[in-house]
Amino acid sequence: MVAVLTACAGSPPATSDAPSAPPAKTAPRIPDQVSNAAWETDMQRFAAEDAQSPPPRGGVVFTGSSSIRLWDTLAQDFPGVPVINRGFGGSELRDSTWYADRTIVPYAPRQILIYAGDNDLNSGRSPQQLRADFIAFVERVRRDLPKAKIGYISTKPSPSRAQLLPAQREANALVAAEAKRLGVDYIDVFTPMLDAAGQPNEALFIDDRLHMNAAGYDIWQRVITPYVK
Numbered sequence: 283m284v285a286v287l288t289a290c291a292g293s294p295p296a297t298s299d300a301p302s303a304p305p306a307k308t309a310p311r312i313p314d315q316v317s318n319a320a321w322e323t324d325m326q327r328f329a330a331e332d333a334q335s336p337p338p339r340g341g342v343v344f345t346g347s348s349s350i351r352l353w354d355t356l357a358q359d360f361p362g363v364p365v366i367n368r369g370f371g372g373s374e375l376r377d378s379t380w381y382a383d384r385t386i387v388p389y390a391p392r393q394i395l396i397y398a399g400d401n402d403l404n405s406g407r408s409p410q411q412l413r414a415d416f417i418a419f420v421e422r423v424r425r426d427l428p429k430a431k432i433g434y435i436s437t438k439p440s441p442s443r444a445q446l447l448p449a450q451r452e453a454n455a456l457v458a459a460e461a462k463r464l465g466v467d468y469i470d471v472f473t474p475m476l477d478a479a480g481q482p483n484e485a486l487f488i489d490d491r492l493h494m495n496a497a498g499y500d501i502w503q504r505v506i507t508p509y510v511k
Contacts, residue, residue, distance in 0.1 A: 310380050317374040317405065324370040325384045332388075337366045339390040342510060346397035347373045349438065349502075352493060359503040360510055366391065374402040375415040379422045387426045393511050394423060395469075397435040399453060403446050409453035416457050420464050433467035433509050435502075439475050439482040442491035447482075467509050474501050 310316040341364035344350050350369025357365055368385040370377070375398040378385065386394055396419065399412050407415075420432060434457060437450045454472055461468035475498065477483040484491070486498035494502070 316377045316380045317401070318372070318377070321370055321373060321377055321381060325381060328368060328385060337389055338364045340364070340392050341366050341389060342393045342395065343368055343386050343389055343391040344395050344397075345369055345378050345385050346375075346435070347371060347401050348493060349397050349400070353499060353502075355496075355499065359499070360507070363510055369397070372401060373398060374405065374407070375399055375412060375419060376402075379415065379419045382419075382422050383426075386423060390427070391430055393431040393433065394427075395433040395435060395506065395510070397438075399437045399457070400440070400443070400446075400450075403437065403449045403453060404443055409449055409456050412453045413456040413460055417460055417464070420466055431467070431511055433469050433506075434461055435469045435506065436472045438471050438494075438498075440492045441482040441484050441487055444482055469506055469509055471502055471505050474505060 309319070312319060342360070343366045344353070344356060345368040347369060348371035350367060351371045353359075353367065353369070356367050366389055370381075370385075375396075378396055378398055399416075402412050402415070403409070416434065423430065423432060436454045436457070439447060439450065450472065454470070458468040458470075460466075475483055475486055477485075486494055486501065488495050
């Protein structure tokens, strides 16, 4: 409750664990490269947080949209894992691709887990576009982090977006096939979040029927844990 390639961030000095500042680049084109210019505010917030408390290198980055950003119990749900939350709410898959040099690459993570695609489909992007954006994300990350593990968390079935279920099923299947081809973990949170009638389980969501409550995150924690290295 993830697409044009960008310049990578340089490696920080060997004497510091602080992420290095990314090189300057031109503003992204909207909506071709990012869905919204507002993400720059989030990038500045991340930079300020890094300056105050540099995240560890070699950790596990969780990135993507609001279901990641709102995961307040992320660290305690994966005890002993150096997790870094770089979710920015409302974002789409190509946004995580464009901003990878500020949300992923500087931390030199050993693993990246991304949740994005839900907002994409809701804004009118097709399952085929989502597949292409997924491929672009993987290519972008591997350009600078060829050894990092990547996991894609499937779109979740939300009651407020039940009309998207057919598109979500198609998109999830397309991405799952590409993930297998590319050697990426495909993590299915869609299926365990359905009720007995095959509809989004209302009990897993807060009042907006879009974002998850603790029960929803409990499912995510259980499903994702086997993939976290």
